[in-house]
Amino acid sequence: MSATQIDTVTLTVDGREITVPKGTPLVVAAAEHAGIEIPIFCYEPRLGPPIGACRMCLVEIEGAPKLQAACTLSCGDGMVVRTAGTSEQAKEAQDAVLEFMLLNHPLDCPVCDKGGECPLQDLTFKYGPGNSRMTLPKRTYEKPLPISPSIVLDRERCILCYRCTRFSSDVAEDGELVARERGAASVIATFDERPYDGVFSGNVTELCPVGALLPTAYRFKARPWEIVNVPTVCTGCATGCNTWSTLRENRVERILSRNHAAVDEGWLCDKGRFARYEPRDERIATPLVRGVAGLEPAEWDDALRTMGQRLRHQSAAFGEGAVAVVTGGNLTNEEAAGWSAIAADLKARVASAPIAAAAEWERIDACLAPLAAIDTADAVVVIGDQEPGDRAGTVELRIRKARRDGAHLAITGPGGSGLEADAATFIRTHPAAGSAMLAALAIAVAEAGGEHVRSDAKPAGSVEELAALAGADVAQVRELAGTLARAERPVLIVTDHVAVAEIEALAWVLGLDRGAGGVLPLPVGANERGERAVGLAGGWDELLPALEAGEISAIVFVGADPVLDSADSERWQMALAQTEFVVVVAPFTNGVTAQAQLVLPLDVDHEREGTIMNLEGRVQRVRPSLAPVSGVPLIAWTSRLAGFLDVQVQGNPGKAFDQLAATRPAFAGLSWKGLGERADLHRERPAAAAPVGVPAPTAPIAAEPGALRLIAPRPLMSGAAVARTESLAHQRAPWVMIAHADAQAGGITRGDEVVVRHAAGEHIGTARISRRLLPGTVRINWSGAAGTGASATVEAQ
Amino acid sequence: MSDTLYDEIQREIAKYPDRRSAILPALRHAQEHYGWLSPEALEAVADGLDLPPARCLAVASFYDMFFLQPVGEHVVEVCTNLSCALIGADRLLREFERELDVKAPGTSEDGKITLRCVECLGGCGWGPVVSVDEEYEEHFKIEDVAPLLERLRSTSRPSESHA
Amino acid sequence: MPESPTFAQPDQNALLLPFAGSRREIAEYEANGGYSALQTALGMTSEQLVDEMIASNLRGRGGAGFPAGRKASFLAAGLDRYLVINGDESEPGTFKDREIMLRNPHMLIEGIIIYLWMIRGAGAYIYIRGEYAKEASILEGAIAQARAKGYIGSPLPGTDYVANVYVHRGAGAYICGEETALLASLNGERGQPTAKPPFPAVSGAFKKPTLLNNVETVATVPVIIGMGGAAYAGVGTEQSTGTKMFSLSGHVRNPGNYEMPLSATYRDLIEGKGGGMPEGRTLKAFVPGGSSMPILMPNQLDTGLAFEAVVAAGSMAGSGAVIVVDDRTCMVRFALRTAEFYMHESCGKCTPCREGTRWLTELLRKQEAGLGTLAEIDLLLEICNRVEGNCLCVLGDACAMPVRSHINNFRAEFEEHCRLGRCPCPDDAPMTELYPPLLKAPLPMVHAG
């Protein structure tokens, strides 16, 4: 698309002549070019095309027989527009619409949580009728109605602007929140009064222009003049959505989007919005040392000195690799830099991500796509067993939008994910077959050839062989390869179970290093990229054998918990039981604290100050609203610990960042002061090197006879904060998805309580039946139970 | 039964380039199978169309011909719009109410017959119009009420299994 | 299947239904010259067909009277475009499309195939209101016969073009007659109107370019292709050509559908065809084109049926539904029943219509009960003004326009209700009790079983 030639049109609005790009909606043109506000309620461009429902924006257009909605009208050349400011007729219409809107709207602003932040209240003050001519009883409804444990609905306040339902159907595409009935009886509702089940549901509370949809947690909590809004960035996943945290009396009462269009488009997922590390009094608030009676509080300096001494001793006594520092991709860059320096000094092993493959993702940096590339993509391919939204919340919304805007969406995987229903291509594969699928595509693209295609893929097999290995239909693979080969701006999104070599191979043949598309692997940790960029790379899985072999005698977990979050939970537990010195830095007691000799407090989201690097490499500032529960920020005590070890670690986040900028290439050119509230993407694409070749992917694991293969990726709604947030209980409620054919064979119907048994235990959930899930597999929303590919059985309870 | 419905829905989908367009026929089939659009029926439609059940509810509740509450075995609908009202639909309805001992909209005590009034059925010149199980009876007279109800009371609606 | 009652008598001047009884069998239709216009059309290019339609000066029979040829010209022939037939026919008083489908379904099918061929459409969908179950099965039958004859589903003679025709039943919603709501409904959405642009010619059925016309409009196509556009334009008036179906109901001796040349008058229809008022009654007013149109008074009987003539008289021809009201009828009730209908049928999308139709209805209910005030009569008029012209589609106007005309023409009756505190009409007046469907009220539960 060439941006050089933009057609413009010239029109007058209330006598002011303006020139705007062709196609600009009149409401936008009036506000942005003529400085004239045309009031709106239903208009919200992020929800798709305008619908012209509320009629608040009616204006007079010279020559038109009747008033026109300024939101649905595009500016035309020579148009003469009169808004309510200069047109009697438009003014009268505006009064009329407000009067109609207020007919049944209760006048309860003083007790409404929206009061003071309410567009309807504001517009009524500005333009509204002084008194109502409505003498009949107002419409009443049962209220407040919980739409979910997180959201309440007051139908009396609803003005039916359809923002919430459009979000549900046209942005999140979950179709959970709808309007039912029609005419004056229309109401917003969910199906059969069930809770809104969608991980983006909270956005409707921000979209609602009145106090009809409100977050339960914020009801009656605060008035607008009592609060402080702190601009920060969500650390729930690697997307890094920009947020406001609303602070009142030392509590974060609410999280709102801060709309950084290039990152989040103003959306948040419910994890970022509602999950809280609460209650604060259950948090680990002081250092704890294991004594005879278990973990006992200790003085900071004592604990840190002991820790320093013991780590130094282990390292000195057993040499390189005797100590390990394990992180979970959730530290700030500055905190991570401190731990990286300590680890380097101790010649420690490091690991920052559950799987090793992630450690090598830098190899494809030459092709790394910015999030914005999804918007303009003409083809988007999602590869992996996991749904993109489970890895990187709002990225899923971007993928959906790209599809609505005409991109060819292809999903490959074992099926049962939410994106398949409307994808142009769905190629069903075995579980954990991403590598084989990528290799098959790489060779098929090379064979298809095309303007952008490099045809020198080094085959690891034929397309037929690789497709068969993946369990995919060859014809579909070839067809998708053809689509990709022709695409100008393809984007590959990789969720899991993929080796970097295969991504590299496909990216190379597609020439993604030189084109407009790219690859976007979705990390597990919110700052996995940042941690790697400061030297904490590696997979937990790689440490485990060394730990089991006794080669590691001291291990520090900083925000990492393989006992809870890894498929090899039991092996970790057994190995740790034999490890001499285990230190755990965590917000709450967790899977690894049970085996720790020393436990230290970990700061969480709203307590931290620093920077994180999101999945596209954007460095953004996290600002604290609260002091850490321990009173001592992690970065400060890390610096203190370093002092005991004679290592230089900067304890001030700003200085630490500027040091990073001076020393680490990933941060070159950035400065603490220069990051700004909406950070730009500063990233240089390294030159691509030809890949070494496509190694033969390993065959997916076969199930034991009579058993199903388990698919157990980690869902978005997981982690310590989610687990502690009562209002998210319905979103993490366990379910078990089985294929239609397997369900029929097993006599299981939707909604049954079923039990999944596997080597690592059993798991009970509600049955979901999918017609797309690969028969012979079972998908659960629970990770860490057993690895994907493990054999399992499913039975009705 | 739900497999038959699934297959019927797939046949409807085949008539359109987009599966969403089959929602009205799908809902109609489901209503025939279940007698009314219970949550279970709507979920079966959702399954057949690969759409969220709430969307099926949103669509179903928009239209007058879909029942989101159980109804009797027979449904008697009296047009009470202008043309029919001008020529006596109101008196006709009163007679139905008296005979069935129920106020419209409502269902007779024995669960056999649901009576309701509807908007113009498009038989205005041949009115008053009464629609009985979706079949029009035109030029309907007060004297026709009792015999009609007699007939309905003694017959079940054919071809449908009420769930 | 029992025959529907009282079909119009054969009328030599009629073009659509010149015969008595029905011609549902394709053989019978063909024996009377059916499908010969299609043969003619197959020898013509798309442009020639559009030109013929333009020459006929046919105006759409769905209510708005938009020139059919011009509409056809918006849609260049090409792939991936659709034809949609509006058979929703739900405007109170209207039952003309139904008679065409009942008696002469093949004429509609032939028109559809000609139109499909004209736009080389991927398919045609007849959106028929859900209540017309019998008509839908008649159309299915006609399609099956046409398919057996090779007109549908296999290449048309001498071409490689295949016509596909489907019946799509609605499910009870008046608003689905409005074209964008109809298309939303066909697309599987709630049947709510959408803002224009995009117009159906750009994005309609399945989001593809779509030509949408009323049943009667399309059924007229074979007539026009058969006799030639110019000849067709010779019937009727200059601005309103041809014949049109009129649905006559209410207080007349011979209600029913009558096909009239558009040069005739309401008197020709009501007194001529309809036989005038029943014994002992006099004309109070008549609805000229469906309940959404301003009402006309007895002194306007000589108004022409032509679109332009009705506009000159202060109303609109609309769907051609003429409802005759006698002297005993309470006009407050008439206004209330009208408003109730539009409130019940408002889709609920835009504010003025959703809230305004309800407010009007509730105030009129007060008036009818004699509980209203004189000031509220003026308030009613003001609400009409505030609804009209401010809505997303014209359903709001369809409520405001007649209500305003009822008040303006019969203000004394409204005032009398206020003054007396009750309805002054005699016990045997029509519409003594009003039974509007409740606003989507759920039906009471059925006991067991």
Ligand SMILES: Cc1cc2nc3c(=O)[nH]c(=O)nc-3n(C[C@H](O)[C@H](O)[C@H](O)COP(=O)(O)O)c2cc1C
């Ligand atoms: C509220 C409303 C209801 C309508 N109902 C119908 C209808 O039932 N049948 C119909 O053909 N047109 C109806 N129309 C008109 C259609 O929008 C459209 O103009 C017409 O179908 C176009 O066909 P034509 O050009 O052949 O007349 C309605 C319009 C409105 C605003």
Ligand code: SF4
């Ligand atoms: S009508 Fe629109 S805001 Fe409303 S319709 Fe427009 S802006 Fe809306």
Ligand code: FES
């Ligand atoms: S008014 Fe009764 S069918 Fe038309």
